[in-house]
Amino acid sequence: MTVVGGVHEPTLALHVEDLTASYAHQAVLWDVDLNVPPGVLAAIVGPNGAGKSTLLRCIIGAVRPNAGHVYVHGRPYREQRRRVAYVPQRTSVDWDFPTTALDVVTMGLYGRLGWFRRPRRTEADEALEALAMVGMDDFADRQIAQLSGGQQQRVFLARALVQDADLYLMDEPFAGVDATTERAIVDLLKDLRARGKTVVAVHHDLQTVATYFDWLALLNVRVIAQGPVTETYTAENLHAAYGPRVVLLGATGGPAPAAAPADRAPGEEARTPVA
Amino acid sequence: MELLAFLGDFTVRSVALGAALVGTVAGALGSFAVLRRQSLLGDTLSHAALPGIALGFLVSGSRSLTPILAGALISGALAALLVLLLTRTTRIKDDAALGVSLSLFFAVGTVLLTYAQRHVGAAQAGLDAFLFGQAAAVLPADVTLIGGVGVAALFALALLWKEFKAVTFDADFARSLGMPVLALEALLTLLIAVAVVIGLQLVGVILMVALVVAPAAAARQWTRRLEAMVALAAAFGALAGVAGALVSASARGLATGPVIVLAASALVLVSLLAAPERGLAWQAARSWARRRALGSHRVLVDLLRLGQDHRDPAYASEQGMLDTYFGGPTGHVLRRLRRRGLVERVEHMPEEGAHWVLTPAGRAQARELQAPFGGRRDEGAAR
Numbered sequence: 001m002t003v004v005g006g007v008h009e010p011t012l013a014l015h016v017e018d019l020t021a022s023y024a025h026q027a028v029l030w031d032v033d034l035n036v037p038p039g040v041l042a043a044i045v046g047p048n049g050a051g052k053s054t055l056l057r058c059i060i061g062a063v064r065p066n067a068g069h070v071y072v073h074g075r076p077y078r079e080q081r082r083r084v085a086y087v088p089q090r091t092s093v094d095w096d097f098p099t100t101a102l103d104v105v106t107m108g109l110y111g112r113l114g115w116f117r118r119p120r121r122t123e124a125d126e127a128l129e130a131l132a133m134v135g136m137d138d139f140a141d142r143q144i145a146q147l148s149g150g151q152q153q154r155v156f157l158a159r160a161l162v163q164d165a166d167l168y169l170m171d172e173p174f175a176g177v178d179a180t181t182e183r184a185i186v187d188l189l190k191d192l193r194a195r196g197k198t199v200v201a202v203h204h205d206l207q208t209v210a211t212y213f214d215w216l217a218l219l220n221v222r223v224i225a226q227g228p229v230t231e232t233y234t235a236e237n238l239h240a241a242y243g244p245r246v247v248l249l250g251a252t253g254g255p256a257p258a259a260a261p262a263d264r265a266p267g268e269e270a271r272t273p274v275a
Numbered sequence: 276m277e278l279l280a281f282l283g284d285f286t287v288r289s290v291a292l293g294a295a296l297v298g299t300v301a302g303a304l305g306s307f308a309v310l311r312r313q314s315l316l317g318d319t320l321s322h323a324a325l326p327g328i329a330l331g332f333l334v335s336g337s338r339s340l341t342p343i344l345a346g347a348l349i350s351g352a353l354a355a356l357l358v359l360l361l362t363r364t365t366r367i368k369d370d371a372a373l374g375v376s377l378s379l380f381f382a383v384g385t386v387l388l389t390y391a392q393r394h395v396g397a398a399q400a401g402l403d404a405f406l407f408g409q410a411a412a413v414l415p416a417d418v419t420l421i422g423g424v425g426v427a428a429l430f431a432l433a434l435l436w437k438e439f440k441a442v443t444f445d446a447d448f449a450r451s452l453g454m455p456v457l458a459l460e461a462l463l464t465l466l467i468a469v470a471v472v473i474g475l476q477l478v479g480v481i482l483m484v485a486l487v488v489a490p491a492a493a494a495r496q497w498t499r500r501l502e503a504m505v506a507l508a509a510a511f512g513a514l515a516g517v518a519g520a521l522v523s524a525s526a527r528g529l530a531t532g533p534v535i536v537l538a539a540s541a542l543v544l545v546s547l548l549a550a551p552e553r554g555l556a557w558q559a560a561r562s563w564a565r566r567r568a569l570g571s572h573r574v575l576v577d578l579l580r581l582g583q584d585h586r587d588p589a590y591a592s593e594q595g596m597l598d599t600y601f602g603g604p605t606g607h608v609l610r611r612l613r614r615r616g617l618v619e620r621v622e623h624m625p626e627e628g629a630h631w632v633l634t635p636a637g638r639a640q641a642r643e644l645q646a647p648f649g650g651r652r653d654e655g656a657a658r
Contacts, residue, residue, distance in 0.1 A: 057447060060447070060450060060451035061450055061451070062446075062447045062450040062451070062456075078453075081451070081452065081453045084451065085451075086447070086448060086451035088445065088447045088448055092445070092447065093444060093445045094310075094444075097310065097443075097444050097501075098310075098495065098498060098499050098500055098501050098503075098504050099440075099444065099499070099500060099501055100499065100500065103500070103501075104444070107440075107441050107444070107445070107448065110437055110438075110441055110449075110452055110454075111452035111453055113437070115438070116434055116435075117437075118436070118437060119437070143499040159448075169451075
């Protein structure tokens with residue numbers, strides 16, 4: 001374990017309890033309990049408006065929840081910020097902002113730098129290294145507006161990598177990227193897992209969730225189910241989250257073959273619901 | 276000689292210095308207003324300063340700038356709070372809330388100003404200079420105050436540079452790093468308000484927004500880095516400020532604000548047209564170059580295809596045929612390609628026109644161009 005001499009023994013990478021959040025008196029998250037063990041790739045899956053992004057934004061403090069608490073590796077989130085890296089949805093920022101890819105990645109080190117201190121040579125070198133890890137070192141000085149969607153997503157991932165965190169929270173890391181980038185991101189996530197890191201990612205594609213991730217939380221305002229993907233990815237749970245119209249051939253327990261789906265591509269009939 | 280004497284004048288020099296400072300601060304902080312899409316907030320802040328100006332004068336009973344600017348800052352901040360309150364508690368959207376707040380505060384300010392001028396002798400104090408700005412009304416003591424406050428604002432910006440940058444680019448991410456995003460955003464808005472307020476005497480409440488927005492918009496055209504954008508916007512702001520102050524001071528009775536705005540707008544116009552990459556002239560040149568390259572590419576591929584169709588890589592195509600294929604005269608394109616060693620002109624039959632054949636280099640390039648489209652048949656030999 002990376003925590004030595006901590007006050008509490010870390011048993012869970014992420015522990016969310018009783019989390020409730022609302023916009024204009026409409027509950028977006030209701031009594032959410034979420035427990036993610038260390039060293040897994042966890043997907044948060046659910047229909048549009050299920051509160052997936054809000055959950056991540058509550059965890060990092062960008063949305064103030066009405067109730068509940070968030071613990072990371074056994075300690076309150078506020079004390080553990082250095083160990084958490086957040087990757088927002090790519091479309092949440094203005095990519096016409098006047099800056100370069102390297103500069104965006106350097107922002108990942110702002111927390112470590114603290115108040116008033118400017119990034120220097122060391123920080124630039126670290127940022128460049130992180131860009132190399134996502135295969136973007138040739139684009140370091142590129143204006144971010146000139147990057148493709150997939151490249152922008154990689155820059156965001158590099159910004160999280162440079163933080164050298166233990167827990168990575170990612171909001172739709174596969175949204176709007178091509179197959180090559182998707183493959184590269186999956187490899188990156190698996191590499192993080194191999195190094196003992198934990199990833200919690202909002203995911204929208206039911207077809208790939210069982211092949212990319214090994215831990216799953218189904219969310220629709222409340223948590224429908226959570227656990228290892230082999231146990232959680234069932235037709236019953238998917239129906240509970242999405243309604244009865246979703247048919248997943250790869251899912252266990254329902255109208256589908258009962259074989260474990262983890263290593264198999266889900267069937268063609270699988271479909272993600274569109275609101 | 277006359278100009279030198281004019282520039283040597285102490286008052287003129289101090290006014291020019293004040294204008295340079297006002298422009299620098301407005302340009303630098305205006306960059307953040309523009310990037311945060313808060314340009315209209317700048318307009319509301321400046322119009323809403325009017326009641327504060329009148330009240331500052333009424334309360335202090337003097338023309339002294341300190342109470343007037345303090346009043347302007349307070350009423351501007353109240354207007355910004357009103358906008359926040361309206362958008363948070365009602366269904367009114369940002370732009371409408373800004374408009375409501377702006378007009379309400381401006382109306383109150385006009386009433387107060389009229390009262391002050393009728394009853395308390397504000398006309399003698401030159402209070403109406405705050406509407407359109409009057410460089411001549413700026414005293415050396417005012418320049419000291421404006422300069423002190425402006426330098427303090429720039430210092431705060433430099434100190435919190437990386438925090439402001441992170442909050443402006445990606446507020447959620449800044450929050451995840453533990454930055455107090457709300458406080459930083461409030462401070463940034465306050466600094467923008469300060470930039471507006473110190474320019475009011477020179478530029479006036481009605482046009483001050485231009486000095487906040489225009490230099491930043493112009494600077495955005497020229498650069499791809501925030502550091503450079505802010506520095507350039509500051510320089511543009513200073514340039515416009517000094518130009519406006521000098522022109523207005525040399526022509527009696529000419530309001531300073533409009534001249535500054537004209538100067539800033541000229542900078543925007545030039546930037547929109549001439550800036551590399553983003554400028555319209557640049558884009559037109561690039562699209563012309565692209566069209567030209569496309570023409571060359573098409574003629575090369577046409578020649579290759581004609582050779583393929585005749586199963587003769589060295590097939591000499593008649594220029595008239597190429598014209599028809601191309602849909603227009605190809606003579607200038609072919610001559611350009613010949614200069615680059617990609618085609619050669621050959622004599623075919625005396626009674627026919629010019630004929631052209633691909634050189635080995637031309638053939639190689641044409642094949643490369645064709646490759647992304649499946650390459651078609653190669654040299655015709657395969658069929």
